[in-house]
Amino acid sequence: MSQAVLSVRDLATSFFTRRGEVQAVRGVSFDVRPGEILGLVGESGSGKSITCMSVLRLLKAGGRIKSGSASFEGTDLLSLDEDALSDLRGNRIGVIFQDPMTSLNPTLTVGEQVMEAILRHKPLSRPQARERAIELFELVRIPSAAARLKFYPHEFSGGMRQRVMIAIALACEPRLLIADEPTTALDVTIQRQILALLKDLQQRLGMAVILITHDLGVIAEVTDRVLVLYGGLVMETAPVRELFAAPGHPYTVGLLGAVPDLRDDTHRRLTPIPGSPPNMLAPPLGCPFAPRCPHAMTRCLAELPPLFGEGHQSRCWLQHPDAPKVDAVHEVVA
Template identity: 60%
Template sequence: MSDNLLQVDHLRASFFTHVGEVQAVRDVSFSLKKGEILGLVGESGSGKSVTCMSVMKLLSHPGRITGGAVHFRGRDLVPLGEREMQQVRGNEISMVFQDPMTSLNPVYTVGSQMVEVIRQHRPLDRRQAKEAAIKMLSLVGIPSPEERFHNYPHEFSGGMRQRALIAMALSCDPGLLIADEPTTALDVTIQAQVLELIGEVRERLGTSIILITHDLGVIAESCERVIVMYGGMIMEQAPVEKIFFDPRNPYTLGLLQSVPDPTKETRERLQPIPGSPPDLLNPPRGCPFSGRCRFAMHICEQRLPPLYEVEEGHQSRCWLLDEAAPRVPEIRKEGAKG
């Protein structure tokens, strides 16, 4: 029996606008084990959030899933109707959205919003739901949870609002927590506290976590496995140490070279990735990164490369890994299989 909690197979999602179809997610496949923390990293517009919104079936008009399957605990979520998905969201799969201020309703207390979520999915009366909410606020480290239960969102700091959202998301003991940029707009100290909290949640509750971010530092600190996305596609996926110390994709290499390395003794100029992301109204025929890649070959513009198996658990989408490709020391190493 598979130990995968989530299995996404050939997922596609598009936004049908007045100027055409924006292919935001293009043939994405990955799995998530029970108790695992998986990172999704890439530039803005790479398809990270849309992939997870598709898993939750939260794409609103004009967006919709156009193909593929999303198996959660063995059940495909794609064919489910809205009423069935309402029983999944918040109960089996929860999501912490990017902006904690706009995710909480400013005219209701934090406690009343938590009680509403708990009673939606659990057979508790209001008093029992209040006790469960206070217990969860305490679990995520909010001081004086009995008093804070009655506070409004504007009475919480940014870090406390993020903790409250995590508490709300965990209040029904979901198997999967999706955190979309959970450290955005928080100072470095609070970021560290939130990431530590996410790790504690996994340790205490055994919750599987998908962490969406553009920050490689967050990935390094929190995740066990990483998926690098670009142009709505998976470019590389591997254990976190392989991504940082043995990247096999030019886009991954570009991301790493565009951030400072505090371990180096000498100062080096950062190398930004030139150009702009592809237009997903008219996606390129070949590799989506070919227009910005310094190693691009003619075939890169003509044909989409497959995901080559570098080694078990490490895949990369790049023609340089093909046996017939020229040797590029930064990327080409022995062992890749088509």
């Protein structure tokens, strides 16, 4: 098996506020291998974005990495000085941020913004950087690429702005691309175009990709493997087909139950997950999903389960050999 491009172990991040310590990430571990698309999925506040922003050390005020490690191609990202880390970000690690409407500088042309990323990391002249920017616009399928370099962000649609963001992220041919909710602000048709573009570029360039989303439809369409996060923890991880075919955690089942199935002509009602996410100012001792789980046992409330399994792992006491038997985690049968 090839060596991981990114290896994260026991990452813990908190935000220190006037109300107290918010434990946003509580010991997350995962690997991303060359050419793989890893999906991070979960509700808002589950720790998806904070996990990746911790790896990049782009936390907002009050945020602090308390423990853990993050190794990118053998380099410990958490111990690098700021200059060395800046040399990696935007170069060997590309990032697509959430909102294309606000991520671009409205006072600069899109061409200048792409060229800025190139000139920051590559020993090229401005004419060479301009040619590279044109190549990138053509790569992300922006028509009339040379002419469009002179446009300002407000002259582009949302989908075109997102293509510019992808061009900036790919400017230096990164080994790892982190895409944080890259289609959130776009309509459904444009979402599909952007996802198809990302998948195509990943395959052509051989990048590893981390795709952060709350949308299981996006996960099913483009990822190879999935991490399901909740309460700052990995609750389940599996190859994407295994996860959808046989979810091992009640939270994953709940997420799938809230997704409409367009192949189902029985007009099945969607099943929302009852209750609310945990208060991360005072995380529960046991499984953070236990108060909302239809299968919760006394042990679930008192003791945090480990991740059971190998390739397909689930943080659930139902996976313990002595636990009651549950059919597809939907109903107790014995």
